Amino acid sequence: MNSLGGIRSWPAIWRSTTATMTTAESVRKVPQVLTVAGSDSGAGAGIQADLKVCAARGVYCASVITAVTAQNTKGVQSVHLLPPEFVSEQLKSVLSDFEFDVVKTGMLPSPEIVEVLLQNLSDFPIRALVVDPVMVSTSGHVLAGSSILSIFRERLLPIADIITPNVKEASALLGGVGIETVEEMRSAAKLLHEMGPRFVLVKGGDLPDSSESVDVFFDGKEFHELRSPRITTRNTHGTGCTLASCIAAELAKGSSMLSAVKVAKCFVDNALDYSKDIVIGSGKQGPFDHFFSLKKDPQSSRCSGFNPDDLFLYAVTDSRMNKKWNRSVVDAVKAAIEGGATIVQLREKEAETREFLQEAKSCVDVCRSHGVCLLINDRVDIALACDADGVHVGQSDMPVDLVRSLLGPDKIIGVSCKTPEQAHQAWRDGADYIGSGGVFPTNTKANNRTIGLDGLKEVCEASKLPVVAIGGIGISNAESVMRIDASNLKGVAVVSALFDQECVLTAAKKLHTTLEESKREI
Numbered sequence: 001m002n003s004l005g006g007i008r009s010w011p012a013i014w015r016s017t018t019a020t021m022t023t024a025e026s027v028r029k030v031p032q033v034l035t036v037a038g039s040d041s042g043a044g045a046g047i048q049a050d051l052k053v054c055a056a057r058g059v060y061c062a063s064v065i066t067a068v069t070a071q072n073t074k075g076v077q078s079v080h081l082l083p084p085e086f087v088s089e090q091l092k093s094v095l096s097d098f099e100f101d102v103v104k105t106g107m108l109p110s111p112e113i114v115e116v117l118l119q120n121l122s123d124f125p126i127r128a129l130v131v132d133p134v135m136v137s138t139s140g141h142v143l144a145g146s147s148i149l150s151i152f153r154e155r156l157l158p159i160a161d162i163i164t165p166n167v168k169e170a171s172a173l174l175g176g177v178g179i180e181t182v183e184e185m186r187s188a189a190k191l192l193h194e195m196g197p198r199f200v201l202v203k204g205g206d207l208p209d210s211s212e213s214v215d216v217f218f219d220g221k222e223f224h225e226l227r228s229p230r231i232t233t234r235n236t237h238g239t240g241c242t243l244a245s246c247i248a249a250e251l252a253k254g255s256s257m258l259s260a261v262k263v264a265k266c267f268v269d270n271a272l273d274y275s276k277d278i279v280i281g282s283g284k285q286g287p288f289d290h291f292f293s294l295k296k297d298p299q300s301s302r303c304s305g306f307n308p309d310d311l312f313l314y315a316v317t318d319s320r321m322n323k324k325w326n327r328s329v330v331d332a333v334k335a336a337i338e339g340g341a342t343i344v345q346l347r348e349k350e351a352e353t354r355e356f357l358q359e360a361k362s363c364v365d366v367c368r369s370h371g372v373c374l375l376i377n378d379r380v381d382i383a384l385a386c387d388a389d390g391v392h393v394g395q396s397d398m399p400v401d402l403v404r405s406l407l408g409p410d411k412i413i414g415v416s417c418k419t420p421e422q423a424h425q426a427w428r429d430g431a432d433y434i435g436s437g438g439v440f441p442t443n444t445k446a447n448n449r450t451i452g453l454d455g456l457k458e459v460c461e462a463s464k465l466p467v468v469a470i471g472g473i474g475i476s477n478a479e480s481v482m483r484i485d486a487s488n489l490k491g492v493a494v495v496s497a498l499f500d501q502e503c504v505l506t507a508a509k510k511l512h513t514t515l516e517e518s519k520r521e522i
């Protein structure tokens, strides 16, 4: 189910549903995850954690139960495995009915249960598989013994899109190697990657003697260390299940793998911080609150990650237009944002480097003060120097994987794609979104092949990443673009429609209203 080998297009939320519906207006697509895991009677971990995190992230989650544990904040008192045939019944039941975007596995306590999972996944192909190789609870109870190791290594890991072992599980999968440092976590991630998963995240929550909680992400080429200050709390029961299910939920919504992992790490971090002094149960390790965001000021969450909805009204600057209308880049950007632009890209093809850097710095300040992301077209050096939020590259610019290694995990990377193949490559390389077009002919880019609305739709259907349409879009045709019925199409990117106008503010306001109206009609 390694996502690119799957038969179904990605993801189910982005297709018209096949369920019986009366009118197009009555259809609202919901991202869907299936968790295949064990029940925790104390509800801090396992299936119960998976359901909570998916609900908190706005994703529907169905659950296939592999085992029932008698478990509380003191530990695991007893484990009852469900018969493999009954696990299979549950799998058949939901896989034959729902259209899951992502399957996430937790406790798979016997080789026979892994076997029925593998069989059902080959009968009902899915698009992405998140494997949390749960083996031992933090309290030390064995949840899946060494009998599952060979089927994990030989058959489950090779079809996983990502595996998320903690250090003990990574060590067990690698035959008992010691992992006590971040350097050793990196080596482990590399060796685990050789077993076949597309991505590996070795979690460092249980790493001894560390003031930070460090997870190591490996994509087969680059390592990214995801660090957060270690939160002093007893309430860490279920962090692993929560992290993996949050990754699954974000993937189901259309995030790239690195974005999904960053959002998930951040979610765990915020949940632990919010819940650090709550008392539930009398044992050593308590659960935490997955619904913190309903209770606390969202602005106080310490990180947010890339939000694909920011692509709604994407303003791309053009130095010639600003010259023609006699305005500075920063004034143009400010007016666009005040009119409703939700993200800005500086595309200053003719500017001198030093002048461009100065302008970019001023634009970063304006964008930050309005809470809008600023990306730089093509120039990774400028983006680094002005601390922009990211870079947008074309097919002949620096390759996305290289841009990622230069910018690090926290920046946004967009890439222009005309074809489904380019869209697949963008996902593989770790981009956050794609820009697709030119949809219509435009003066801004001469000799640029247009792909039309049909070409845009084809790219959207093939893309796992959120899409912004670009090329010749303005007030008169924005609605036709937004109505192509692809829910990963998040918005339109415009140049002339904002910046080749007498009043940028008015043009942005009008376009924003048009987009809002066409969204309401979908």
Ligand SMILES: Nc1ncnc2c1ncn2[C@@H]1O[C@H](COP(=O)(O)OP(=O)(O)OP(=O)(O)O)[C@@H](O)[C@H]1O
Residues within 6 Å of the ligand: 045, 136, 137, 138, 165, 166, 167, 203, 204, 205, 206, 207, 213, 214, 215, 228, 229, 230, 231, 232, 233, 236, 237, 238, 239, 240, 241, 243, 265, 268, 269, 272
């Ligand atoms: N005290 C903490 N402060 C901040 N982050 C933490 C803390 N403990 C764990 N984490 C984070 O939680 C996530 C899960 O990591 P951990 O290594 O605890 O997984 P696990 O052992 O599989 O979880 P579980 O305890 O549910 O079995 C990781 O992103 C880790 O960095």
Ligand SMILES: Cc1ncc(CO)c(N)n1
Residues within 6 Å of the ligand: 037, 038, 039, 040, 045, 046, 047, 069, 071, 106, 107, 134, 136, 137, 138, 143, 237, 238, 239, 240, 241
């Ligand atoms: C059922 C279950 N799954 C996973 C874990 C790991 O946290 C646990 N403690 N219990």
Ligand SMILES: [Mg+2]
Residues within 6 Å of the ligand: 138, 166, 205, 206, 239, 240
């Ligand atoms: Mg742990």
